[in-house]
Amino acid sequence: MDLKLTSIGFSLLKISTEQFAIIEDGFDEKGIITVGTSLRYGADEKNKLVAVFSSFSFESEKNILNN
Numbered sequence: 001m002d003l004k005l006t007s008i009g010f011s012l013l014k015i016s017t018e019q020f021a022i023i024e025d026g027f028d029e030k031g032i033i034t035v036g037t038s039l040r041y042g043a044d045e046k047n048k049l050v051a052v053f054s055s056f057s058f059e060s061e062k063n064i065l066n067n
Helices: none
Strands: 034-044 049-059 064-066
Antiparallel strands (some): 049 064
């Protein structure tokens, strides 16, 4: 089987931070922190766009800290 290498050019259209918070009261340096991650993808063939949406959550024994 003969494979041909193909280059795909791309450009970065946009980066945005839709929500961000620092909550020091909910953070305990000596406690256990659980980190959760969520990724969503979308594509628009007509406009030749691919989107990636990420979400992170941080949970300590005191609070849930979301981003």
